Amino acid sequence: MGRVIGAVQDMALADELQRLRIGAGLTQHEAGRRVGWSSSRISRVENCMTTIRLSDLPGLLEAYSATPEQQQQAMLLAKRATKIEPVPRAPSSSKLDEIIHELRSIRLLLEKGQGADDA
Numbered sequence: 001m002g003r004v005i006g007a008v009q010d011m012a013l014a015d016e017l018q019r020l021r022i023g024a025g026l027t028q029h030e031a032g033r034r035v036g037w038s039s040s041r042i043s044r045v046e047n048c049m050t051t052i053r054l055s056d057l058p059g060l061l062e063a064y065s066a067t068p069e070q071q072q073q074a075m076l077l078a079k080r081a082t083k084i085e086p087v088p089r090a091p092s093s094s095k096l097d098e099i100i101h102e103l104r105s106i107r108l109l110l111e112k113g114q115g116a117d118d119a
Contacts, residue, residue, distance in 0.1 A: 010048050011048055012077050014045060014047065016070075016074055017060065020066050020074070021042070024063075054075075057074060
């Protein structure tokens, strides 16, 4: 998935979810059991090793007894984190060949120009 923007928001969301879980006095195992996930999935979400679907977030927030304000903040972070921006595509090999040819031509012109100054 080509996400250019979102990594910082992912970390902010992960930190917020971990803070809420700890604030609720839950271990990763207990949190996972409440929402039907493994503790390793909770860990992966909290360590930004996997993403969380927006549809899964309300259940997790409920399990953490998050206040309406905390829920709103977490949803805002999640929506920001899921914004996807296109990754610039690499030029095709034919375009690269064209660029290389142009650069070689420029280099030759520059070298000729330097030779003329030396004479």
